Amino acid sequence: MLPRPVFFARPILARAYASPSSPHALLFLDHRKGVIDPGSLSALTAASQLGGQVTGLVVGSNDHVTSVLDKAKSLKGLTSLLHSTSDVYSEPLPETISPLLEKILSGSQYTHVVSTPSSLAKSLLPRVAARLDVPAVSEITSLEHDAASNSTTFTRPIYAGNAIATVRLPSAVPIKFFTVRGTSFDAAPLEEGKEVPIQAVDPVDVSDSPTQHLSTNLAKSDRPDLSVASRVVSGGRPLKNAETFEATLYPLADVLGAAVGASRAAVDAGYADNSLQVGQTGKVVAPELYMAFGISGAIQHLAGMKDSKLIVAVNKDPDAPIFQVADVGLVADLYEVVPQLVEKLKQ
Amino acid sequence: MRPSPSRLLNILVPVKRAVDYAVKIRVNSSQTGVDLNVKHSMNPFDEIAVEEAIRLREKHSPSTISSIQAITIGPPKSIDTLRTALAMGADSAVHVELPESSSSSDAASSSSPEPLGVAKTLKAWIDKQQQKGEGGGGKPVDLVILGKQSIDDDLGQTGQMLAGLLGWGQATYASKIELDVEKKEAKVMREIDGGSEEVRVKLPMIVTTDLRLNEPRYASLPNIMKAKKKPVEKLKPSDLGVDLTPIMETLKVTEPPKRVGGGKVESVDELVEKLKEHGFTAV
Numbered sequence: 001m002l003p004r005p006v007f008f009a010r011p012i013l014a015r016a017y018a019s020p021s022s023p024h025a026l027l028f029l030d031h032r033k034g035v036i037d038p039g040s041l042s043a044l045t046a047a048s049q050l051g052g053q054v055t056g057l058v059v060g061s062n063d064h065v066t067s068v069l070d071k072a073k074s075l076k077g078l079t080s081l082l083h084s085t086s087d088v089y090s091e092p093l094p095e096t097i098s099p100l101l102e103k104i105l106s107g108s109q110y111t112h113v114v115s116t117p118s119s120l121a122k123s124l125l126p127r128v129a130a131r132l133d134v135p136a137v138s139e140i141t142s143l144e145h146d147a148a149s150n151s152t153t154f155t156r157p158i159y160a161g162n163a164i165a166t167v168r169l170p171s172a173v174p175i176k177f178f179t180v181r182g183t184s185f186d187a188a189p190l191e192e193g194k195e196v197p198i199q200a201v202d203p204v205d206v207s208d209s210p211t212q213h214l215s216t217n218l219a220k221s222d223r224p225d226l227s228v229a230s231r232v233v234s235g236g237r238p239l240k241n242a243e244t245f246e247a248t249l250y251p252l253a254d255v256l257g258a259a260v261g262a263s264r265a266a267v268d269a270g271y272a273d274n275s276l277q278v279g280q281t282g283k284v285v286a287p288e289l290y291m292a293f294g295i296s297g298a299i300q301h302l303a304g305m306k307d308s309k310l311i312v313a314v315n316k317d318p319d320a321p322i323f324q325v326a327d328v329g330l331v332a333d334l335y336e337v338v339p340q341l342v343e344k345l346k347q
Numbered sequence: 348m349r350p351s352p353s354r355l356l357n358i359l360v361p362v363k364r365a366v367d368y369a370v371k372i373r374v375n376s377s378q379t380g381v382d383l384n385v386k387h388s389m390n391p392f393d394e395i396a397v398e399e400a401i402r403l404r405e406k407h408s409p410s411t412i413s414s415i416q417a418i419t420i421g422p423p424k425s426i427d428t429l430r431t432a433l434a435m436g437a438d439s440a441v442h443v444e445l446p447e448s449s450s451s452s453d454a455a456s457s458s459s460p461e462p463l464g465v466a467k468t469l470k471a472w473i474d475k476q477q478q479k480g481e482g483g484g485g486k487p488v489d490l491v492i493l494g495k496q497s498i499d500d501d502l503g504q505t506g507q508m509l510a511g512l513l514g515w516g517q518a519t520y521a522s523k524i525e526l527d528v529e530k531k532e533a534k535v536m537r538e539i540d541g542g543s544e545e546v547r548v549k550l551p552m553i554v555t556t557d558l559r560l561n562e563p564r565y566a567s568l569p570n571i572m573k574a575k576k577k578p579v580e581k582l583k584p585s586d587l588g589v590d591l592t593p594i595m596e597t598l599k600v601t602e603p604p605k606r607v608g609g610g611k612v613e614s615v616d617e618l619v620e621k622l623k624e625h626g627f628t629a630v
Contacts, residue, residue, distance in 0.1 A: 032541075093546070094507065095516055119539040123507055123519040126462065130508035135463045135594045138502045153598065158501055159372045163381055166598040173594060210516030210549040214534070218542035225541075231627070257630035264558070274522075274559060275541050280498070281558050289627050299371065306606055310625050312618070318611075327609035328621045340615040345622070345629045 023052030028115040034067035039116030041187035043180040047114040048077035050145040058083040061090030074194040086203035091213035094124040099204040117179040129177040136177035141184040160280040161303035183286030229259030231289040236263040238294035245271040279304035293334040297322025355413030357486040362393040364428040392494025394563040395556040401436035433574035434566030464591040466508035471587035495555040506555035516548035522559040
């Protein structure tokens with residue numbers, strides 16, 4: 001692929017190249033009302049693996065940005081922070097943030113743009129990438145940057161996790177966009193006493209935005225967040241209705257300190273909120289313990305949980321595909337099993 | 348901007364032919380892709396997109412929506428996917444035809460166009476419709492409804508990229524669409540992490556569909572027959588002046604690490620024991 005002239009040029013340009021070829025990632029630090037999205041911490045770890053500088057970008061209203069910066073400044077792996085503050089950003093929309101990112105990235109030293117695959121980032125990053133005429137790579141599970149050729153190689157699941165693709169963005173792509181699957185990278189820890197330089201960027205005025213935010217409805221939950229919980233108790237179709245779903249699974253989740261998940265069948269039937277859906281089209285989780293009750297184990301569901309450390313399945317059907325991946329299986333009626341489990345775990 | 352405020356709306360629905368969601372896929376022996384000699388069907392999220400376009404027309408009758416056009420970019424067999432869209436209720440279809448891969452069993456995922464190329468192709472088509480205008484037989488697009496992701500490459504980017512290229516508003520992961528034809532805007536409920544969000548977007552705009560948006564209909568036999576008579580325009584990427592050569596290099600495609608089940612236990616007591624063995628106790 002690389003033509004000869006590169007070889008000719010190499011001895012002369014080697015020095016000149018040395019600094020620009022050093023990767024510099026811009027990490028879109030997603031947050032909700034000032035609380036950093038845990039996935040952003042995994043994205044930071046991935047960004048650090050590129051082997052160069054990592055600049056975090058925080059966009060939001062004044063209050064939110066202040067509280068994010070307060071924590072972010074001591075994150076391990078970050079080398080600097082940018083922030084842009086405007087009331088317009090308090091309800092973030094791709095249409096209003098995209099121009100800001102374009103401004104930051106055009107003619108900049110950034111070689112990569114990294115983010116967690118949050119719903120905001122998934123809506124925003126491809127928009128920005130297209131405007132800069134570059135492709136984007138979604139939900140990578142590993143990466144390797146070759147500074148010499150300025151190419152980055154990623155692995156990512158395709159076909160609902162039934163195959164793993166190894167793809168490379170060549171040097172011809174000046175800014176490489178990717179999102180990071182949180183379950184594949186540890187969260188970057190805080191470093192005591194560290195404080196990185198912080199710089200403000202003026203917001204870009206988008207007075208004629210075609211899109212306006214009207215309202216947000218968040219499902220309330222006292223339980224750990226599904227995507228980062230170390231234990232997950234998940235239920236499927238046999239749970240009959242929303243009341244039964246709650247009455248059956250919540251006591252067990254509480255005993256274990258677990259988050260509650262659901263199969264698509266349970267979500268579609270209205271037993272559980274959409275935000276609890278585990279699978280290809282829902283959340284991808286990789287907890288220490290995943291307990292599946294009344295879930296048959298369709299490939300779309302397995303795609304969302306098969307990287308869990310210990311999988312426990314309880315199902316009446318001995319031939320349910322879930323048993324092929326479960327470390328511990330029990331063929332039984334979940335209505336008999338769950339109350340006994342609660343009882344015996346309490347002892 | 349618009350020629351006349353009373354102009355009826357045109358909806359464009361991009362669809363993709365993908366390996367059927369129920370197929371257990373296999374990586375080919377040369378590790379260049381997956382075995383594509385299997386059942387294909389319309390990407391499930393695109394079915395939802397077609398369904399929504401039809402429902403919007405049904406809801407806003409008498410026909411404030413003048414046309415629903417399906418478009419696909421793919422090999423000759425993608426015509427089947429367009430026929431499905433037509434049988435569901437789309438009026439016409441466009442096939443941007445790509446050459447059949449050299450060997451169908453060996454067709455690597457790398458040979459299918461990338462979201463950026465697809466978005467550029469769709470933009471080129473939309474621009475062309477705009478230029479031709481109503482009078483010239485064009486269908487100036489007001490609303491593009493796409494699936495939120497295709498279930499083969501799982502990238503989930505095309506809608507956002509198209510919105511970016513056109514500079515239009517976007518509403519991704521839509522679970523409810525309320526179109527206000529008079530005001531030329533739509534209120535869209537979007538699925539977001541941990542809940543939902545409502546936005547108002549001016550037309551022309553891009554919507555991508557979430558699973559929750561609707562339940563697609565089955566095409567009836569009479570409609571399948573009728574679909575065979577509906578017009579399908581064929582053209583090549585070069586006709587639109589786009590290059591679909593992938594930029595991303597696919598080095599290989601492999602099987603994911605196999606997970607082996609650990610067998611079954613006989614009772615709840617054994618189950619609890621196993622849990623405790625692994626350090627899981629009540630908190």
